[in-house]
Amino acid sequence: MEYILSPSILSADFKTLGDDIRKADAAGAQWIHIDVMDGDFVPNISFGMPVIKSIRSVTDKVFDVHLMVEEPGRFIDEFAACGADYITVHAEACTHLGRVIQQIKQKGRKAGVSLNPATPLSVLDYVLDDLDMVLIMSVNPGFGGQSYIEAMDQKIRDLRKMITDRGLDVDIQVDGGVTADNIAHIKDCGANVFVAGSAVFNGDIEQNIQNLFKAMEV
C-alpha cells in the first residue's frame, strides 16, 4: 500500500503561498490538499478556482481538492478545469451523491467522498465500489488546528474492513488533527493518505514534513 502525505494549504501563509507549496513539494509531500470552503456547508470561507488555477503552475504534485461546499455538483466542471486531480465531495452536501461521483468520473478525475465525524459509514454502502478514496474527517470541518477526534479510530478500522471485504482498492484519507505524534497510530487503524495542515505549515515546513514521514514509518 502506498502511504501519502497531503499537506493542507489551509494552514499555509497565503502571502507566500507559492513558496510554501514549493517547500512542501521539495520535502517530498506527494499530494497537495486544497480545502475549498463556501461559508454555507462549513462556517468558514477559504478560496476557490482562481487560486487553484494560479498555484497549478507551482508544482506537478497531485492536487487533492476537498470541497466543503453545498451541492458541489454545480462546480465539478470548473474544479476539473482548474487542475484538480482528485475531487472529494461531502456525502452530507450532495442531494444526489451518486450523480456527483459520476460527474467527477466523467471529467476523468479521481473521485472521493468525505464523511463528517458524526456521519455513519453506511452512507457509502451503494457508492463505495465507484470511489477512488474515502476521506474520514477527524475534526468537524471548517478550521485547521483542531484536535483529532479519537472515536474516528474505530471508523477508520471499520472502513478498512469494508474495503477489504469487498476486494476494493480505495484509499482512506484522514484529515484533521494529524500530527507526528498520532500519524503512526492512524496508519495502524488503516489509513494510507494523511492530511496535515498546522503540523506542516506552522514552523519549518521541510523539517515538519521530514518528522511526519519519519513518524509514519514507525
Ligand SMILES: O=C(CO)[C@H](O)[C@H](O)COP(=O)(O)O
Ligand atoms: O479540512 C480541514 C478543515 O476543515 C483541514 O484540512 C484540516 O483541519 C487540516 O488542518 P489541521 O491539520 O491543522 O487539523
